[in-house]
Amino acid sequence: xxxATVECPECGAELQLDEGSIKGEIISCSDCGVDLEIISxxxxxxxxxxxxxxxxxx
Amino acid sequence: xxxATVECPECGAELQLDEGSIKGEIISCSDCGVDLEIISxxxxxxxxxxxxxxxxxx
Amino acid sequence: MIVxxxxxxxxxDYEPVCQDMAHLMQANQxxxxxxxGSHETNVxxxxxxxxxxxxTSVSGYTSRYTNRETLEVFAMVYAGKVNKLLVERLQQLGVxxxxxxxxxxxxxxxxxxxxxxxxxxxxxxxxxDDYTGTVDKVNVALLRLLLGGGYLPVIAPLxxxxxxxxxxxxxxxxAAAIAVALAASHLIILSNVPGLLREFPxxxxxxxxxxxxxxxxxxxxxxxxxxxxxxxxxxxxxxGVGQVVFADARVPSPIRAALEGAGTVIN
Amino acid sequence: MIVxxxxxxxxxDYEPVCQDMAHLMQANQxxxxxxxGSHETNVxxxxxxxxxxxxTSVSGYTSRYTNRETLEVFAMVYAGKVNKLLVERLQQLGVxxxxxxxxxxxxxxxxxxxxxxxxxxxxxxxxxDDYTGTVDKVNVALLRLLLGGGYLPVIAPLxxxxxxxxxxxxxxxxAAAIAVALAASHLIILSNVPGLLREFPxxxxxxxxxxxxxxxxxxxxxxxxxxxxxxxxxxxxxxGVGQVVFADARVPSPIRAALEGAGTVIN
Numbered sequence: 001x002x003x004a005t006v007e008c009p010e011c012g013a014e015l016q017l018d019e020g021s022i023k024g025e026i027i028s029c030s031d032c033g034v035d036l037e038i039i040s041x042x043x044x045x046x047x048x049x050x051x052x053x054x055x056x057x058x
Numbered sequence: 059x060x061x062a063t064v065e066c067p068e069c070g071a072e073l074q075l076d077e078g079s080i081k082g083e084i085i086s087c088s089d090c091g092v093d094l095e096i097i098s099x100x101x102x103x104x105x106x107x108x109x110x111x112x113x114x115x116x
Numbered sequence: 117m118i119v120x121x122x123x124x125x126x127x128x129d130y131e132p133v134c135q136d137m138a139h140l141m142q143a144n145q146x147x148x149x150x151x152x153g154s155h156e157t158n159v160x161x162x163x164x165x166x167x168x169x170x171x172t173s174v175s176g177y178t179s180r181y182t183n184r185e186t187l188e189v190f191a192m193v194y195a196g197k198v199n200k201l202l203v204e205r206l207q208q209l210g211v212x213x214x215x216x217x218x219x220x221x222x223x224x225x226x227x228x229x230x231x232x233x234x235x236x237x238x239x240x241x242x243x244x245d246d247y248t249g250t251v252d253k254v255n256v257a258l259l260r261l262l263l264g265g266g267y268l269p270v271i272a273p274l275x276x277x278x279x280x281x282x283x284x285x286x287x288x289x290x291a292a293a294i295a296v297a298l299a300a301s302h303l304i305i306l307s308n309v310p311g312l313l314r315e316f317p318x319x320x321x322x323x324x325x326x327x328x329x330x331x332x333x334x335x336x337x338x339x340x341x342x343x344x345x346x347x348x349x350x351x352x353x354x355x356g357v358g359q360v361v362f363a364d365a366r367v368p369s370p371i372r373a374a375l376e377g378a379g380t381v382i383n
Numbered sequence: 384m385i386v387x388x389x390x391x392x393x394x395x396d397y398e399p400v401c402q403d404m405a406h407l408m409q410a411n412q413x414x415x416x417x418x419x420g421s422h423e424t425n426v427x428x429x430x431x432x433x434x435x436x437x438x439t440s441v442s443g444y445t446s447r448y449t450n451r452e453t454l455e456v457f458a459m460v461y462a463g464k465v466n467k468l469l470v471e472r473l474q475q476l477g478v479x480x481x482x483x484x485x486x487x488x489x490x491x492x493x494x495x496x497x498x499x500x501x502x503x504x505x506x507x508x509x510x511x512d513d514y515t516g517t518v519d520k521v522n523v524a525l526l527r528l529l530l531g532g533g534y535l536p537v538i539a540p541l542x543x544x545x546x547x548x549x550x551x552x553x554x555x556x557x558a559a560a561i562a563v564a565l566a567a568s569h570l571i572i573l574s575n576v577p578g579l580l581r582e583f584p585x586x587x588x589x590x591x592x593x594x595x596x597x598x599x600x601x602x603x604x605x606x607x608x609x610x611x612x613x614x615x616x617x618x619x620x621x622x623g624v625g626q627v628v629f630a631d632a633r634v635p636s637p638i639r640a641a642l643e644g645a646g647t648v649i650n
Contacts, residue, residue: 196463
């Protein structure tokens, strides 16, 4: 299966989505290192991952 | 099976407990007519049934 | 002051009631809400393997047999789920709701029925460990304290017995007791019927008006649970509540419609 | 003012805490109780076919993944069952308790986490529709209103988001926020461990005292959930709370023991 490629929204680099990536997974751009969220696998789509926020529920 | 007999706590009359009577059932004394609660079937035991109170939960 | 009781039967959607309360609140007409939850409690009881058991009193009233286990399901659904989701929705509509049960601050206090008489499969039985009871006292000070602070009480019909045990009480009677305690101008009882029907379930046989001195004569029209509602209404009227309206919870703006006389008006 | 948080873990019996609250109340030492219920919620979730899912944040905090369905189980168990049975027990002991959740009167308000980052099976994931969040604001006026009326608030850690959605919040952080808002003399966090342990789970390795300016150095000893408790404590101390004590809920008179220094005292 041809590996899916996406473009990093931050630096425009072309990224390969690994075989077993799943929706909602966080990956970092191999070029600029920014955290990206996999919005969907088919078709392959990524966005900047939401900020890390600490402290949650019981 | 010999029918169980009990004594009415109100008037002392001797009462037969019917075949299928069950614990908690209300019967009335054949003599004085007071309401009795079957406390147990074996051994046969009755008491005056608690007052009738209206209006309960949802 | 307006006291509204919304039944928890199947098909009751609280959204129109919440919208109405928000409008009335803005028009400086605070509404105290007493809600039900019987349908949800049945569903939850089944799921939890505590199937609901309804019992009928010798004189025909039906109610839920509430042993300790059922009482806890009751508390979870009424005071937990239904109450808090209503508070959430009202807060979203700008109403500063505070959800309470009758246990809280002894808001609703009454006598627990040590033993009740029921009729089941043709037998008359005595039922003990039943956590149901009456509503004899309302903590008006707590209601006024909250109302004075700008809060709107939303009340689950769970009360506390004189021995401080949680008890299941009839929502309509609880609403009536609250209406009396607050000398409310209106007690509005909303359910999934348009009001008291001459020939149940024919909704066109709605009885539009009952003079308050003749309520007893209409008891005959009341089916099963409706009997209790009419009993509650009679009590409220004799103790100073201005008007009682049995109306439909399923119409848009159900409270305002009832205030304008839609349903069975008793005054 | 004393604020006590009792965890809802397995093996926690609220009876000693209730007894203690009654004694302290008679000695004119009101105690505000924030309770948990996580164990009960797990049991209930399983029964209802909504198995609990715990997620761990990138920096190691674990918490319950609370989608809408789980939130309703949470509301039923925390605000319904645990809260009201605590109120019932306290009323039996003569304490005029009023049970509230953070939704009621917007007692606890915070930000809902739109998306959180978790680690699961070695993957970093973004989780949306999670109804959890922080506690940023406490409605002190409501607490004072009730305390002034002679009532004792018993609080379930359910809060309201800025968009008025019900959210699951950390009970310890909620208790800390309440302690700060009331400038409490003591914030006592009771759970099924004697306090902060140097070598968990060796209970004899109890750390008896931590100077408040050195709390950060002890973070290393905190395991999983305990990390959050220590975070809450640090925040409370820096904002004026007199003393924080992590103590054992399983001993007789747990609150009084903690007041007398049993457990990990931070001041």
